[in-house]
Amino acid sequence: MDVIFGRNKEEHPEPIKADLKGELPSWLQGILLRNGPGMHTVGETQYNHWFDGLALMHSFTFKNGEVYYRSKYLCSDTYNCNIEANRIVVSEFGTMAYPDPCKNLFAKAFCYLSHTIPEFTDNCLINIMKTGEDYYATSETNFIRKINPHTLETLEKVDYNKYVAVNLATSHPHYDSAGNVLNMGTSIVDKGKTKYVVFKIPSSVPEKEKKKSCLKHLEVVCSIPSHSLLHPSYYHSFGITENYIIFIEQPFKLDILKLATAYFRGVNWASCLSFHKEEKTWIHLIDRKTKKDTATKIYTEAMVLFHHVNAYEEDGHIVIDVISYADNSLYQMFYLKNLNEDLEKNTKLTSIPVCKRLVVPLAFDKDAEAGTNLVKIPSTTATALKEKDGSLYCQPETMCEGIELPRINYDYNGKKYRYIYATEVQWSPVPTKITKIDVLTKKKLSWEEEHCWPAEPVFVPRPDLKEEDDGLILSSIVTTDPKNAPFLLVLDAKTFTEIARATVNVDLHLDLHGLFIPEKDLNAEHE
Numbered sequence: 001m002d003v004i005f006g007r008n009k010e011e012h013p014e015p016i017k018a019d020l021k022g023e024l025p026s027w028l029q030g031i032l033l034r035n036g037p038g039m040h041t042v043g044e045t046q047y048n049h050w051f052d053g054l055a056l057m058h059s060f061t062f063k064n065g066e067v068y069y070r071s072k073y074l075c076s077d078t079y080n081c082n083i084e085a086n087r088i089v090v091s092e093f094g095t096m097a098y099p100d101p102c103k104n105l106f107a108k109a110f111c112y113l114s115h116t117i118p119e120f121t122d123n124c125l126i127n128i129m130k131t132g133e134d135y136y137a138t139s140e141t142n143f144i145r146k147i148n149p150h151t152l153e154t155l156e157k158v159d160y161n162k163y164v165a166v167n168l169a170t171s172h173p174h175y176d177s178a179g180n181v182l183n184m185g186t187s188i189v190d191k192g193k194t195k196y197v198v199f200k201i202p203s204s205v206p207e208k209e210k211k212k213s214c215l216k217h218l219e220v221v222c223s224i225p226s227h228s229l230l231h232p233s234y235y236h237s238f239g240i241t242e243n244y245i246i247f248i249e250q251p252f253k254l255d256i257l258k259l260a261t262a263y264f265r266g267v268n269w270a271s272c273l274s275f276h277k278e279e280k281t282w283i284h285l286i287d288r289k290t291k292k293d294t295a296t297k298i299y300t301e302a303m304v305l306f307h308h309v310n311a312y313e314e315d316g317h318i319v320i321d322v323i324s325y326a327d328n329s330l331y332q333m334f335y336l337k338n339l340n341e342d343l344e345k346n347t348k349l350t351s352i353p354v355c356k357r358l359v360v361p362l363a364f365d366k367d368a369e370a371g372t373n374l375v376k377i378p379s380t381t382a383t384a385l386k387e388k389d390g391s392l393y394c395q396p397e398t399m400c401e402g403i404e405l406p407r408i409n410y411d412y413n414g415k416k417y418r419y420i421y422a423t424e425v426q427w428s429p430v431p432t433k434i435t436k437i438d439v440l441t442k443k444k445l446s447w448e449e450e451h452c453w454p455a456e457p458v459f460v461p462r463p464d465l466k467e468e469d470d471g472l473i474l475s476s477i478v479t480t481d482p483k484n485a486p487f488l489l490v491l492d493a494k495t496f497t498e499i500a501r502a503t504v505n506v507d508l509h510l511d512l513h514g515l516f517i518p519e520k521d522l523n524a525e526h527e
């Protein structure tokens with residue numbers, strides 16, 4: 001497994017023409033742009049956790065029936081400082097680094113005693129975000145890095161904090177039909193309060209400010225007070241429907257006092273996160289018009305969740321699909337010492353990812369007796385029980401087990417939908433299959449091949465789409481058989497049959513997330 005996880009990957013900044021088997025439809029023109037950790041060793045030093053690795057972006061460009069591959073390390077301040085020092089000098093999720101010689105850039109790390117919130121990394125390794133015509137590499141700290149989607153060059157470093165008071169922000173923003181971005185971040189102990197802030201980045205700027213970034217026009221949509229000042233929830237994504245923003249405040253929490261003292265206690269940021277299994281998971285539904293949370297307190301059992309799949313409104317209910325775990329063993333699993341030794345032995349998850357459906361009634365009989373199930377949708381076994389104190393206790397329906405990195409046809413985001421595309425994992429965190437799940441019939445279609453390790457499957461709609469699954473699935477496939485080079489797999493989303501594969505003779509890295517940029521959204525000037 002060292003091949004997949006531990007070994008530093010080489011970058012290929014110049015386009016490499018892939019060897020294509022099969023035929024690509026002529027409408028497939030654009031760039032699949034993805035992000036993930038590519039380097040875990042700098043000089044003699046090594047990161048502890050897979051999520052610490054230096055961001056390596058890669059892209060598959062589809063042009064006139066051909067595919068071109070490139071990859072480039074994000075030239076973040078973190079990357080530059082590490083490379084210059086020839087060792088890890090900036091702390092990441094699972095690795096605390098000292099001392100920091102880049103004093104000018106990371107000086108604040110030394111002031112840990114006077115700063116509650118340490119200066120975080122700009123190693124944006126998780127996802128790619130589009131705002132207007134700009135693209136950013138993202139992680140979960142306050143920093144994002146603008147990039148050129150054609151050349152993968154690194155551009156400006158942006159501090160969210162300049163535009164909105166957040167110390168952390170998700171790397172899974174949502175987009176509305178006009179391309180505006182909706183994202184959430186946590187504002188920690190700011191003016192005596194800790195809250196979750198929802199903000200909007202408009203997709204365009206006024207004509208006279210054409211050269212300015214959309215971030216300058218960022219607006220706060222609403223904020224949700226944290227249940228606890230010093231223990232805000234950790235969250236990796238959130239949900240939206242036409243009229244609501246869905247925020248799940250899980251008992252997997254960040255301990256701010258631990259965070260503030262981690263540096264001098266010699267522990268990593270990860271150790272500041274803990275799961276409180278005896279606590280509840282609070283479900284917040286924010287009305288997008290009134291900006292208010294529901295008056296009723298809504299909760300479900302303690303869970304750890306990273307990915308929302310989708311959410312929608314149906315007959316006065318909100319349906320929320322998530323991938324959840326019974327504990328936080330997922331983060332534990334991705335320590336490189338677990339991944340690189342005996343994968344089978346060390347990475348047995350103590351809880352597997354489960355796709356759960358939570359259903360919350362919006363309007364219900366306030367006089368209903370305690371214990372009544374208020375869910376009136378016949379298609380689900382999820383319940384919402386009225387409690388004596390007036391709160392709602394939601395018990396989810398299990399949709400399926402063993403899926404992660406879920407994607408949908410994004411035109412159905414926030415709407416009633418039918419298909420989930422995901423990677424399939426069993427008791428090990430490394431995916432071996434890609435799967436399509438029909439949430440209506442619970443039927444599954446899968447793709448797998450020996451020694452193949454697929455990435456998150458991205459759905460690209462056919463231009464004349466008539467049905468939700470009219471389109472293609474793109475997934476980059478890492479291989480561990482030296483005889484078979486890695487490739488970009490193209491499946492028909494309807495049947496899950498292979499349309500084409502574009503093989504590239506490079507050491508492809510297992511990545512996290514990314515997006516497909518159709519040609520019409522690409523600004524040719526930057527090419």
Ligand SMILES: CC1=C(/C=C/C(C)=C/C=C/C(C)=C/C=O)C(C)(C)CCC1
Nearest residue numbers: 051092093120126140141168236269306
């Ligand atoms: C650096 C840093 C963080 C980084 C978190 C990361 C890098 C999370 C990655 C999560 C993934 C990839 C989940 C997949 O399901 C925190 C904890 C937000 C806060 C402290 C500083």
Ligand SMILES: [Fe+2]
Nearest residue numbers: 172236307513
């Ligand atoms: Fe994610």
